[in-house]
Amino acid sequence: MDYRHQPAVTLAEVAQAAGVGESTVSRVLRNHGSFSRKTRDRVMEAVERLGYVPNRIAGTLASAGSRLVAFVIPSLSNIVFPDVLRGASAVLEANQHQAVFSVTDYDPEREEALVAAMLAWRPTAVMLAGFEHTQGTLKMLRASGCRVAELLDLDGTALDLAVGFSNRAAGRASAEFLLRRGYRRIGYVGHDLDRDTRAAKRHDGFCEALGAAGAALAGREIHAGPSSVEGGRLGLERLLARYPDLDAVYFSNDDMALGGYFHCLARGIPVPSALALFGHNGLDIGRVTPQPLSTIRTPRVATGQVAAELVVADAPPQAVDLGFELIEGATA
Structure with missing residues (x-):
């Protein structure tokens, strides 16, 4: 089954799994109000098991959140990733989407924390580098209901969209x-x-x-x-x-x-x-x-551009191979 057609996990589902009311789940997640340690443990176990991410956007802000495209990238010191962002930004801006990004420093645990933070804003898509993520990251992405684009690699199994090369x-x-x-x-x-x-x-x-x-x-x-x-x-x-x-x-x-x-x-x-x-x-x-x-x-700018085009068009899950070019140069 195509995971992206599954609705995002809701607060009500967490409450049902934990055997408590929605207001209790809300208090636990906000760490505000009264609840026992046992209740907190049950709620947090259900949150982790279901891959639930709290929704930080409410009311009239919800429509704004749907225009966000979150990039979780390894580095800004390496020109590779700014090039990807440059390619994607032009397409997103032309289609009234807003790109936001965070940097993992190649740390998979940090990537997991940043994905959770980004998903809390209910973006329309999350773009990441490569296929290798923690189980926690994968669980959250599958439960999010948003588009996922994995970039700059084709050597693996994509969650949804993959754009790059082998x-x-x-x-x-x-x-x-x-x-x-x-x-x-x-x-x-x-x-x-x-x-x-x-x-x-x-x-x-x-x-x-x-x-x-x-x-x-x-x-x-x-x-x-x-x-x-x-x-x-x-x-x-x-x-x-x-x-x-x-x-x-x-x-x-x-x-x-x-x-x-x-x-x-x-x-x-x-x-x-x-x-x-x-x-x-x-x-x-x-x-x-x-x-x-x-x-x-490598096709860095094109990778960002094509990934953004697929997200904006709500294209079906697919892998796009942009290939690479061998430059003979003069040092070999």
């Missing part, structure tokens, strides 16, 4: 390109793969393609923290200290790859003759470096 395929394409160029001693520099699940899928796809060609990563360095130019520079420095004979390095994204490029410039390492570098995302800055970065260009 990160595993992007990783495989990156490895196949380096192998075609004759590189065999290939290393990897990345950031926190446990939190950035899309980067982890690219890493896995890259390793799969190497394995299919009878090769494997010669070395790997994972930066403890979010992706950054500095993290890429330090990561490559540490990787080369352990594996000085590498002939190519694949980075988790362009921020990290640019840091690696700056390390090579500072140390006089010729790129790509002594060491090839390959990134991911196709950021504008990578095109204007002394040697344009070899990378995968």
Whole structure:
């Protein structure tokens, strides 16, 4: 059954499940008035089990809430997500919808808390990055009755709408390109793969393609923290200290790859003759470096635009593959 056609869980349903009156549920949720600890525990157990989110919009404000589109994104320091917002905002504004956003810092527990906060305003849609969410987040989204768009990934099962590309395929394409160029001693520099699940899928796809060609990563360095130019520079420095004979390095994204490029410039390492570098995302800055970065260009603005168009049109559940483009550049 298509979950989006199910009505949102109501206060009355919570009251029935907890065996108390609606006014008691309201007092518990507002933490105002008298009720016993036992009653509170029963109410909160029912809230968690049903995935109920209190409605903060009442009366005449309800119609305004239906025009909200909530974005729960991992980062604003990475240009990827502002690009998605830029693509979506133009469509939403043209259709009298208002975008609001919050930032998770790649923390799934924080994402759950922010989804709860956003759903309390009864948005018409919630947009998130990727498919990996806590069980609590999934339960709330399924019970919300609003549209859900999961962005920048197609390697998983969508709740409702999915718009983006296959990160595993992007990783495989990156490895196949380096192998075609004759590189065999290939290393990897990345950031926190446990939190950035899309980067982890690219890493896995890259390793799969190497394995299919009878090769494997010669070395790997994972930066403890979010992706950054500095993290890429330090990561490559540490990787080369352990594996000085590498002939190519694949980075988790362009921020990290640019840091690696700056390390090579500072140390006089010729790129790509002594060491090839390959990134991911196709950021504008990578095109204007002394040697344009070899990378995968992702459809960030288009992802936001298409997702917003689907929400505004109330399109049926679907996955839209926007693909990606391999940019040969000059660093590999």
